[in-house]
Amino acid sequence: EAQVTQNPRYLITVTGKKLTVTCSQNMNHEYMSWYRQDPGLGLRQIYYSMNVEVTDKGDVPEGYKVSRKEKRNFPLILESPSPNQTSLYFCASQTSGQGLSQPQHFGDGTRLSIL
Amino acid sequence: GESVGLHLPTLSVQEGDNSIINCAYSNSASDYFIWYKQESGKGPQFIIDIRSNMDKRQGQRVTVLLNKTVKHLSLQIAATQPGDSAVYFCAEILRGQAGTALIFGKGTTLSVSS
Numbered sequence: 001e002a003q004v005t006q007n008p009r010y011l012i013t014v015t016g017k018k019l020t021v022t023c024s025q026n027m028n029h030e031y032m033s034w035y036r037q038d039p040g041l042g043l044r045q046i047y048y049s050m051n052v053e054v055t056d057k058g059d060v061p062e063g064y065k066v067s068r069k070e071k072r073n074f075p076l077i078l079e080s081p082s083p084n085q086t087s088l089y090f091c092a093s094q095t096s097g098q099g100l101s102q103p104q105h106f107g108d109g110t111r112l113s114i115l
Numbered sequence: 116g117e118s119v120g121l122h123l124p125t126l127s128v129q130e131g132d133n134s135i136i137n138c139a140y141s142n143s144a145s146d147y148f149i150w151y152k153q154e155s156g157k158g159p160q161f162i163i164d165i166r167s168n169m170d171k172r173q174g175q176r177v178t179v180l181l182n183k184t185v186k187h188l189s190l191q192i193a194a195t196q197p198g199d200s201a202v203y204f205c206a207e208i209l210r211g212q213a214g215t216a217l218i219f220g221k222g223t224t225l226s227v228s229s
């Protein structure tokens with residue numbers, strides 16, 4: 001089954017404790033992306049990757065890092081989490097064919113609470 | 116600022132009615148638009164898309180209309196069912212010198228009552 005898998009689904013942690021949210025896709029997609037979703041603000045892009053070893057900042061990259069060492073994985077790293085990073089996070093992937101004019105496939109989300 | 120938005124944050128309909136969810140976009144150069152459905156506790160799911168060289172596209176019970184003159188996108192759901200209750204997002208592909216980005220609207224919550 002084609003899917004985007006995020007782990008963990010839920011996490012409560014404390015300020016300053018480094019954490020990583022993993023994302024894996026099994027569709028051989030070149031493009032992967034991370035979003036955060038907050039009430040009243042919709043989905044905002046954090047980082048994206050056009051392919052292996054190619055990453056770029058989205059709209060709200062501050063406080064986050066990513067890496068793309070393998071095509072299937074795109075982890076999101078919070079080196080020193082702060083309470084304003086409490087949010088619902090989504091990973092997505094898509095083929096980069098047709099100039100990205102294809103729908104993205106989303107994971108089921110990771111709810112992070114930073115105390 | 117937000118490039119894509121929705122006219123109404125919530126929409127309540129009766130089961131069996133037709134629903135229309137609207138979206139306005141500001142970038143006349145956008146050439147691809149998508150509607151997503153997000154159910155509680157899940158990620159957005161693709162519903163239907165449309166390219167700028169089209170005015171209308173139909174799927175199963177859903178139709179997307181694109182009016183490039185007024186930069187308006189709508190999603191029509193026929194015979195709305197309780198299972199259609201969700202948040203609906205429109206999104207546009209924005210292409211610029213810095214690259215290509217997918218910009219989401221803030222979403223409309225559709226509530227379907229029996």
